[in-house]
Amino acid sequence: MLITGIKSRPVYDELTPMASGLRHVAAAQGSGGEPLLRLLGEMDPAQLAATTVLYSIESFTGRNHLADLKKHQVRDLFVFPTNAEAVRGLDTVLATAQMGTRLYLSGSEGFIGTSMQVATSYGMNRDEVLREHAGSFVRRVWCAHCGHYSENVTRRVFQCPGCERNLVVRDHYSGRLAAFQGVKADGEVPGELPEDEELDT
Amino acid sequence: MSEVQHGALRLKVDRIEAVTPEINRYTFSAEDGSWLPPFSGGSHVRVLIPFEEETRRNAYSLMSSPYDTSKYQIAVRRIDEGKRGSLAMHRNVREGDVLLVTTPANLFPVSKHARHHLFIAGGVGVTPIYAQLEELSVKGGSFELHLAVRGPEHAALGRELKALYGDRVTVYGDGDGSRLNSSEILAGRPLGTHTYVCGPARMVNDVIDAAHALGWTESHIHYERFEDLGSTGSPFSVTLARSGAVIEVSPEQSLLEAAEEAGHKLPYLCRGGACGECETEVLELEGTIDHRDDWLSESERCTNKLIMPCVSRATCTKLVLNA
Numbered sequence: 001m002l003i004t005g006i007k008s009r010p011v012y013d014e015l016t017p018m019a020s021g022l023r024h025v026a027a028a029q030g031s032g033g034e035p036l037l038r039l040l041g042e043m044d045p046a047q048l049a050a051t052t053v054l055y056s057i058e059s060f061t062g063r064n065h066l067a068d069l070k071k072h073q074v075r076d077l078f079v080f081p082t083n084a085e086a087v088r089g090l091d092t093v094l095a096t097a098q099m100g101t102r103l104y105l106s107g108s109e110g111f112i113g114t115s116m117q118v119a120t121s122y123g124m125n126r127d128e129v130l131r132e133h134a135g136s137f138v139r140r141v142w143c144a145h146c147g148h149y150s151e152n153v154t155r156r157v158f159q160c161p162g163c164e165r166n167l168v169v170r171d172h173y174s175g176r177l178a179a180f181q182g183v184k185a186d187g188e189v190p191g192e193l194p195e196d197e198e199l200d201t
Numbered sequence: 202m203s204e205v206q207h208g209a210l211r212l213k214v215d216r217i218e219a220v221t222p223e224i225n226r227y228t229f230s231a232e233d234g235s236w237l238p239p240f241s242g243g244s245h246v247r248v249l250i251p252f253e254e255e256t257r258r259n260a261y262s263l264m265s266s267p268y269d270t271s272k273y274q275i276a277v278r279r280i281d282e283g284k285r286g287s288l289a290m291h292r293n294v295r296e297g298d299v300l301l302v303t304t305p306a307n308l309f310p311v312s313k314h315a316r317h318h319l320f321i322a323g324g325v326g327v328t329p330i331y332a333q334l335e336e337l338s339v340k341g342g343s344f345e346l347h348l349a350v351r352g353p354e355h356a357a358l359g360r361e362l363k364a365l366y367g368d369r370v371t372v373y374g375d376g377d378g379s380r381l382n383s384s385e386i387l388a389g390r391p392l393g394t395h396t397y398v399c400g401p402a403r404m405v406n407d408v409i410d411a412a413h414a415l416g417w418t419e420s421h422i423h424y425e426r427f428e429d430l431g432s433t434g435s436p437f438s439v440t441l442a443r444s445g446a447v448i449e450v451s452p453e454q455s456l457l458e459a460a461e462e463a464g465h466k467l468p469y470l471c472r473g474g475a476c477g478e479c480e481t482e483v484l485e486l487e488g489t490i491d492h493r494d495d496w497l498s499e500s501e502r503c504t505n506k507l508i509m510p511c512v513s514r515a516t517c518t519k520l521v522l523n524a
Contacts, residue, residue, distance in 0.1 A: 022416035099390045100416025123316040123393015125420040 008173040010112070012133040015039040017047055021102030021128075024051040027090045027115055029083050030058060031135030032107025033065025039104055040072045052076045052093055056086035060108065060152055061135050083107075087114050094122045106132040110140035110151055113178025139199060141169055142179035149179055157185050157196040168194050203231040203238065208461030209249060209301035210237065212273065217296055220276065220357045224325055225291055228265070229273045232299050237270045242333035243309035243397075243425075246273065247458075249301040250286045251293070257286030258453050262329035262399075262425075263305060267336050273302070276358070278325040284453075303458075306472035309399070309425040311337060316393030318344040321383060321408050323400025324351065327358050329425060330399065334366060349373045349381040349404070383411040397423045432456070432493060432512045440521045441465060442484055456510040460524070467510055467524055474512035481522050483508050488517025 015035045017024070024047060028036040033055060040048065051074045057064050058081065066079060078093075080086040094103075103119055105112045112131045119129055138152040148162025153169060160167050160182065167182035174181065185193050203210050212229035220226050231237055240263055250257040265274035279291045294300065311318060311333050318337060320330045327348050337344050346366070348359045351374060359372035373381040387396060387408070396417070398408040405424045412422050432455035439448050439456060450459040457479060460467050470478035474494030483490070483506050492502045494509035501507055508515075508522065 020413070020416055020418070094392060097392050099387070099392060099394050099421065101392060102416075120314075122391075123314055125314075125418065127418040127420045 006171045006173060008171075008175075010109075010131065010173065010175065012112075013130045015104050015106055015130050015132045017043045018102040018128075018130065022050065022100035023097065024102050024104065025054070025090070025093055025097065026051060026104040026106075027054040027086060028065075028105070028134075029056040029086060029107030029111040031061055031063045032105075032111065032132070033063065033069060033134075035106040035132040035134055036104070037065060037068055037072075039106075040069075040074065045073070048072060048074050050075060052078070054078045054080065054086050054089050054093065056080045056083045056107075056111070058082045058086075059135070060138055063135065083111050083114075087111070087118060090115055091118045094118060094124070097122070101128070103129045104132075105129065106134050108135055108140075109133060109137060110178065113140060113175070116175070117178050137200060139169060140179040141167070141182040142174070142177045143167060144181055144183045150182070153180075153182075154199055155196055156199060157193055158182075166193060169199065203233070203235045205238075205304055206301075208458060209303050211299055212237075212302045214294060214296050214298045214300065215272070217294070221355045223355070224276050224278045224358070226264075226274060226276045227290070227294070229275075229300070229302065230271060237273060238304050239270050240267055240305035240332075241307050241310055242267050242336035243311060243329045244305040244307040244332065245309075245329070246275070246305050247303040248275070248290070249303075250289050252284075252286060252289045255451075256453065257284055257289065258303075258458070259286040259290070262309075262332070264328040264331035267332050268339060273305075276325055276328045303472075308471060308473040308475060309333075309397070309423060311342070311397070312395045312421075312423070314393070315395035315421075316343065316391065317395070318342055319386065319390065319394055319396045320344065320346040321348075321381070321386060321396060321398045321400075321404070322346065323349045323381075323404045324355065325358075326398075326400035326404075326425075327362070328399075330397070331358075331362070333397070334362065338366070344369060346370045347373065347381055347386050349400070350375060352376070383408045384414070387411050387415050387417070395421050395423065399425045402426055432514060434491065434514045435516065437515050437517055437520065439515070440519075441524045442521050443524060450514070455512060456508075456514065460510065465524070469511055472511045474509050477509075479509055479511045481508055481510055481524050482506065483520070484523050485519055485521035486515070486517060487519040488515055490515045490517075490520075 105115045141150045141153045143160045146163035166185040168185040170181045172181045211232040213232045216228040218226045245260050245262045247258045261275035277290045280287050350356045353376040356375040363370040373379045470476040477496045491514045493512040
């Protein structure tokens with residue numbers, strides 16, 4: 001698990017079956033398939049039969065665990081080509097889910113964060129959700145000026161695709177927006193950009 | 202707004218109504234006609250009831266509207282055995298009397314993020330829910346109430362709420378033979394449902410057990426037991442180091458209340474051991490602290506260097522606080 005000095009960055013858990021739950025929903029993306037497979041391996045047959053799995057094969061690092069996921073006897077397995085579609089799929093599943101459901105999320109920070117927004121909108125609390133980070137720590141960045149969300153940002157300074165401003169990525173994560181904050185990089189002195197660097201991905 | 206004297210407000214009894222054979226409703230306003238401190242739905246106060254040569258400190262939920270601070274209303278069920286504070290309320294208190302009442306504290310607030318609020322109550326346990334429903338109906342929250350009573354003659358409060366909120370209120374035991382079944386009420390609820398239960402210990406435990414069996418997590422289960430409120434136990438004395446004052450804590454009051462009665466101002470917020478505001482350093486101790494809060498960690502309790510005066514007590518020959 002990555003340890004940084006960023007206090008606002010979520011502290012992630014390790015996926016493990018929550019025995020008090022009666023229904024289980026597990027959503028993962030790319031490298032998040034690995035913790036998901038470990039979770040399913042720890043479940044007993046009754047828990048597996050009460051588990052809905054959602055998996056997106058979109059991956060920054062190119063890892064795909066779909067073949068192994070298909071070996072588990074879960075209640076449902078839904079596969080999505082993109083993370084955005086998987087998050088919409090999660091919304092559909094949670095819309096009819098009942099109290100007693102437990103949610104497991106794994107994958108990139110952006111995927112976990114946007115999935116968590118959906119869970120929160122249905123009133124799920126932290127004691128019903130486990131989140132495990134997997135793969136790269138590329139950042140999802142929200143532009144403070146035009147509101148555009150940029151996925152998979154790896155550099156300290158980049159150009160916002162929404163408003164074409166040069167943005168500096170601040171080490172401040174917003175759980176509500178599920179993104180780091182990007183602000184105009186040369187706001188103080190026009191043309192004077194801060195030093196670019198590789199983010200802690 | 203009303204002045205607090207020794208931790209209590211001076212309130213005049215404006216009206217006493219008998220609502221059931223055992224329950225009286227009391228309406229209070231400030232003796233000097235000023236506005237009362239505001240409160241949120243689920244709050245309680247403690248009424249200092251003169252009883253023979255002593256004072257009973259009974260906790261009662263506020264049932265009037267949180268949006269009207271010209272008055273407070275409580276309902277008191279008469280219990281003939283025990284410490285008889287409620288009996289004194291019924292027998293001795295008259296309209297026009299002035300009583301000391303503590304400022305409201307809330308250990309039973311409604312969740313701000315719930316998608317649906319499910320209230321379950323038994324008998325006089327419905328009183329905090331009165332104010333909670335008023336708060337939700339003004340703020341616009343989805344709710345329902347399931348209330349169990351012991352018979353038609355005990356159903357007046359339930360009928361009042363039914364008149365206000367219609368189908369959202371179900372009263373069990375009002376002569377139709379219906380019985381409240383908490384498992385049935387809790388089953389099949391959508392995500393984001395919160396339940397609130399107030400009533401006798403058996404009912405509270407029954408709802409908590411049913412919710413757990415259905416896979417509900419703690420953050421969605423809220424309860425208030427009749428016997429929970431307040432800090433009672435053996436008397437002890439405590440020294441406040443800054444003034445050197447020695448405070449005698451009686452069996453009926455908390456350390457915080459005893460200090461306030463003696464004219465000392467200690468910090469507080471929730472008055473229920475939850476918020477941490479009253480955390481106080483223990484300078485000397487000969488004996489043991491009876492930690493009753495939900496604030497200090499297990500290791501902090503063991504060191505006995507900190508105490509929460511709003512709920513915790515001590516069995517000691519000496520206790521000196523940095524206060």
